[in-house]
Amino acid sequence: MYSSYDVIIVGAGHAGCEAAHAAATMGSRVLMITMNLQTIAQMSCNPAMGGVAKGQIVREVDALGGMSGIISDKSMIQFRMLNRSKGPAMWSPRCQSDRNMFAWEWRKALEENRRVDFWQDTVSEVIVLDGRVSGVKTSLGVEFTAKAVVLTNGTFLNGKMFIGEKVFGGGRTAERSATGLTEQLVSLGFESGRMKTGTPPRVDGRSLNYGIMEEQLGDENPGKFSYTNTSPLKTQRSCWITYTNQDVHDKLKTGFEKSPMFTGRIKGLGPRYCPSIEDKINRFADKDRHQIFVEPEGWDTVEVYVNGFSTSLPETVQYDALRKIPGFENVRMFRPGYAVEYDFFPPTQLKPTLETQLVKNLFFAGQINGTTGYEEAACQGLMAGINAHRNVHEEAEFTIKRSEGYIGVLIDDLITKGTEEPYRMFTSRAEYRTLLRQDNADLRLTEKGYAIGLASQERYDNMVQKREGVTKLTEAIRTAKVKPEDVNHWLESKGSSPLREKNSLYTLLKRPEIEQKDVDELLAMFPELPQEGTEIVEQTVIEIKYEDYLNREKQNAEKLDKWENLSINPTFDYDQLKALSFEGKEKLKKLRPSTIGQASRISGVSPSDVSILLVYMGR
CATH class of the missing domain: 1.10.10.1800 (tRNA uridine 5-carboxymethylaminomethyl modification enzyme MnmG/GidA)
Known part of the structure; x- marks a missing residue:
């Protein structure tokens, strides 16, 4: 155990694991600090990886040399390629995972890397000297020094959990929240906000009647995520589909007066595209049923994830409503669903490398940036880990353009537009999605990963x-x-x-x-x-x-790339350009875009503002 490291990773979720693996593989000495070493790479919500646009991200992470694809292949219990009836740009790999096996494979991969050390504790403070991070301090009073720090705190920063009228501190079931760090970062000048997410009840699969549900099989010839030699599945477990009905909705409505969401006890905004079941009933009152996916949690467990039934209603209401769902008449509940509200930091405070603008060599990745989803977190962790290592070793920053990957789209969206609700990736967010397919991620990105020392020779x-x-x-x-x-x-x-x-x-x-x-x-x-x-x-x-569509997109990307290659000095004085609009000037001063291309995508920066910048730069 050392007291000084190249890179410290705070948190051991999907972002933290990818960050630690990337930095260590590239040559940095890494310390991973987590509140509980038994929950490394825990799948806090559904036991699955990939999906629409998310599957493309996992393949990109793999192509660059990350581990999420390999871990998913080793722990999957079912594989499906979604949207096969549509064009290839929409094809999206998704797997159902064995929750325990996924976490174990990640921990094993990290432990096999001799450059990674572990410490079980809560980080309460980031040590900053002269505008540069120099280490962390834990709740036990232990100080570790480092040349770079990556914060991947997930939902734990001042986390509060809600079940009906019950409120208790925590970032995940049976795990406490992390306090002190938000307040310290705010004192350094960072802006923070609150977001909300939730999870459904877990139930006993032995108590379900699958005979009246619709079986959802995996693909006949299952694929995989990784471009390495991982083995495809030979046997698979089925998932199942059922639906809510009016009786379910009526039973849920009896708990609305105790809903923390409807009574205003939860202030943070939740994910628009993954609403709770009570929110669905409230927002879509014209619909008499909603789809429920019944997903096994692994090969050797009876625990089942009730996808589509996320809720923070009282546990008795949850249980009574579940029993009204076809196939759930005799259900036994393992634990109720809950909502969790937590601190995040608007990502417009970051550089394209995910380094903060305020503190040198301090990086944010994952839900701390306002995103939702394992895949979105993993790719941020990967990029933060890469750039933390490269900063420490005084190497050039590593970024991916919007025309090169969904990872580039996600990070550019975050740092340029920010987000007021949990950000989730969709194919519609990528203007070059015909180029950014899941089948060609290796052809797009592996050479880049190899050049920086992350992707292997193989x-x-x-x-x-x-x-x-x-x-x-x-x-x-x-x-x-x-x-x-x-x-x-x-x-x-x-x-x-x-x-x-x-x-x-x-x-x-x-x-x-x-x-x-x-x-x-x-x-x-x-x-x-x-x-x-x-x-x-x-x-x-x-x-x-x-061919014709691809050539057209390539030409469009090449036209816009000329702006992406026009760098703006981070200390540029926008006040000297009197012709800039007031709003444009304020946004440019606050967000500090690194290129003309990024500046052009900032809400409030007009085409004439961009023209003025180009004229000033002699273009």
Whole structure:
């Protein structure tokens, strides 16, 4: 155990784990401080990773050399690729996880890294000298010095938990809140706010009647998250779907007068896209039912997560309402749902590296920045860990552009626009989502991860092999010729018009009627083509079918990149530009954008303000 470290990570959730792994793998000596070493990488809410846009983030984290994809692959009990009926930009991997196995695999991975040390305690103070972080102080009075500190406090900063009229301190069930740190940061000049999230009851799966629910199976040929050699699932556990009804709603309404949300005891805003069941009933009064996903918590447990039933109503109301749900008539509840309110720090106080503007080498990542979701936290932790290491070793900052990854979109949104409610990633937030697909995250990002010393040689070699395979197959398909008599019968069976003359296979693949599921049949007619694996074939066909869209997005990204490459000095005096609008000037002074591109996306900064900046910079 040392008293001095390169990087200290405060918190051991998804953000903290990725931050610790990244900094240590790249060569820093890391100390992870957490309130409870038994809850490292705890899945506080649903036992799942990925989903719409979130699955893309997990694949990007993996492509850069992070661990969330590998851990998910090792602990998943079901895998599904969502949105297969839509275009490839919308395909999103999601897995159901074994909650205990996920946490154990993360802890094992961190313990295997000899540059990571652990300390069980609560950090009550960040030590700052001359505007630079120099360590932390814990509630036990122990001081650790460090060249950089990453705060990943989750929902624990002055956390309050609510079940009906009961209020108690805590950031997660059976775990206390962290006090003192918010107040100290505010005294240093930081702004803070309050947010709210919640979780549903957990129930005994042995007490449920699955016979009247809809079974939700995993994919027939399950995929995985990591680009490494992790093994795909051979067996899977089913999830189930049921619905609330008017009886459920009526029973829930009997507790509304004791709801901490409706009575105003909770001040923070909750996630708009993951509302509590009482909020759904209140906001969508015209709907007579809401979907409930019944999700097992692991391979060897009877505990079940009731997804879609997040609530902070009195526990007796929760229990009575659950028993009105089809299949839950005899349910036994393990623990009630609850809401938790906690402190966060508006992320407009951060640089693109997630370093704070006020204190050098102090980084924020995860829910402390106002985000929600394991995946959003993990990618922030990864980027904060990378940049903490690079700052300590006096290396250039590492960032990802909006055109390069969902990670870039998320961080740019946070530091440029801020957020007043828990931020969740969606594909609609990414203007270049056709480029930022889950299938090509390695081709986009692995070379970057390898260059900074995070992605391994094996990852890099796998990416190069895939890229070369795609190039080779694409050229073979481009030169392959198709005779009408060889394919017309097959084309007609797919509802596609027959060929009148010889054509190229490349052109044929662009037909919208030929879907991804039909490609193997078509390519099997051409045994002379290179025999590549499923991943390379899928990648190649996507690139061919959407070539025009992809080229258009690339051109748009290149046009806007010229502004992203125009840096603004962080100490630039905006008061000297008298022609700037009052609002534009105030926003620029407060947010301190690092580039013209970032400045152009700030709400309140007009196109004319951007033109004035460009003129001043000689552009």
